[in-house]
């Protein structure tokens with residue numbers, strides 16, 4: 001039974017997953033133009049020092065890292081996405097290391113990173129609490145997590161119920177994306193300390209992925 005499931009999951013990755021990676025930038029283009037790119041820029045302007053991104057995808061954030069970033073490590077577990085990421089990095093002329101790894105198991109030493117960044121990924125990781133514990137492990141004391149994620153609606157119960165109802169089909173279409181994750185509550189329950197939080201809306205996106213949360217969480221120290 002579990003062999004069948006992993007065969008199905010490999011077939012899904014090899015077909016729709018690969019296609020999803022190929023069309024990802026086009027799927028997001030309208031949202032990026034309508035304000036998402038500006039949000040990314042504002043968030044990532046705060047990155048500094050040794051910086052590690054989780055689930056870097058096709059590399060849409062690469063252009064936004066400021067000069068204060070002294071070393072950039074871009075992690076991404078899905079090879080078809082990592083391929084686009086390497087191409088984006090090469091074209092940018094920016095020094096960055098691409099590492100194929102999931103957010104739950106980062107191949108870096110404890111307390112070695114100044115800034116972790118994550119955008120539109122915590123909806124997709126298999127183990128959200130494990131990912132946040134891993135972020136806490138790799139950050140130096142006082143190091144920061146900069147995040148921008150779409151989340152379960154905090155204030156519109158009708159929309160929140162719709163996000164719950166559509167979780168399964170959306171997860172299939174969105175290559176693992178859960179539209180109803182309460183990511184802010186998960187950060188609050190993690191070892192990190194939530195310091196800044198801004199709520200917003202993803203422009204030109206399907207209604208169930210519109211509620212956005214952006215902010216900063218800090219490792220105690």
Ligand SMILES: C[S@@+](CC[C@H](N)C(=O)[O-])C[C@H]1O[C@@H](n2cnc3c(N)ncnc32)[C@H](O)[C@@H]1O
Nearest residue numbers: 055056057078081102103119120121124125126
């Ligand atoms: C919606 S895309 C976001 C890409 C990019 N971060 C952005 O802001 O556009 C989600 C990304 O998370 C990656 N991903 C899926 N599972 C992951 C995991 N366990 N750890 C880290 N990244 C993961 C996917 O391969 C994909 O690149």
